[in-house]
Amino acid sequence: MEYNTDFLLNRRTIRKYTQEEVDNDLLNDLIKAGCRASTTGNMQVYSIIVTRDAGMKKELLPHHFNQKMITEAPVILTFCADFNRFNKWCILNNALPGYDNFLSFMTASIDAIIAAQTICMAAEAKGLGICYLGTTTYMAQKIIEVLKLPKGVVPVTTITLGWPAERPEQPDRLPADAIVHKEVYSDYSDSDIVKYYSQKESRDDSLQFIQENNKTTLAQVFTDVRYKKDDNIYFSKTLLQVLKDQGFMNQ
Amino acid sequence: MEYNTDFLLNRRTIRKYTQEEVDNDLLNDLIKAGCRASTTGNMQVYSIIVTRDAGMKKELLPHHFNQKMITEAPVILTFCADFNRFNKWCILNNALPGYDNFLSFMTASIDAIIAAQTICMAAEAKGLGICYLGTTTYMAQKIIEVLKLPKGVVPVTTITLGWPAERPEQPDRLPADAIVHKEVYSDYSDSDIVKYYSQKESRDDSLQFIQENNKTTLAQVFTDVRYKKDDNIYFSKTLLQVLKDQGFMNQ
Known part of the structure; x- marks a missing residue:
């Protein structure tokens, strides 16, 4: 049997939700x-924290840079890499867990993201809207405090979930040729880059972005405004400290 | 409109494929x-390497621990965290990229996994079968060589893709209560662990696993045979070295 998957192609990220509960x-x-969904060795080394309480949303809000979806969406899901549960099972069963290292963090993160994306697609198939919040890895330390995550648990992504109160235009995507490599990686020439990014650069919303931010190119909006080197360096340091604190850097 | 998503619930990982091409x-x-699918800031910081060539599959095979799906599946997809393309676009546009750090690696990895899982679900909806290979993070260094990945690119997962030649029993999953936490993380008591893992432990295939491996508990099959501490430590070190070599540890 084949299933209709048009919802995968017609989707858009939703940031505005109706008052209706999920x-x-x-x-x-x-x-x-x-x-x-798939999970490494069927270990299911992830956990999902469900936030519905208005007070809890308010506590999470600043750590997601005050993005208003946090308080406006009926449901917030925080997906965590979690070896805590598995470790406890091992110890109870005379088995010595060796999962306090970076590889295990990556394994658990991948498990968590696979579960997150499966839930997002299942939600969109039912007419719900979702938005991923990248702030989770930036502010993991604070989110750990709010959600009371023990050692062995690190939040890796967050989604807001609710019934859409908007239908924004679909954003652009790079042509598939820009993403796909056959057999080996074929590195990009300058003219490849110009070709693949030309549609993105010529969009009205891109030109508006450049103007609003007083930049001369769209790329500068990313490097100088949205995803800055200094911020990335700062958040890299705090994230690596979180991995250490949560017991994933003992290699 | 609502879409039927029963394929998400009925799925099983497929390791045996027919000869039919995709x-x-x-x-x-x-x-x-x-x-x-969602991607951080619409940057699409991932690439997909498509392997169909028999010679290339043979080269990849040992780095995926000789798992025969690599040579038997018609298509292998390697999903990579990729800031190389985006960095080149920035440099061409008088913008200074600051994405040579750990946070950017995590961002790109999450993008790559979201794309991977979306493709897996789209594939399963069409009747195809998939299998994730966790060996990608273990053997990233060797896979980088085979696939000729430049700086800024790290493979994070691999899937084998083809038409199913088997219909294995669905494996167990932990009860949802074991995975979900309401508002804050509720840590597990010993009796919680016993309760949540009892079904898994009592399955015939689990008992067979224990016997085949001469162990006394199922957990020991994981810690002593399948996912060993020494291996995890070794692969953690090599993966961190890969991040350094590929230019993601300059924080």
């Missing part, structure tokens, strides 16, 4: 689908 | 769906 049974169905 | 148009459709 029913608990529906949320449980989405999570069930997420838990059926 | 049509190029079909593969392109799957990749198109993958590229429509």
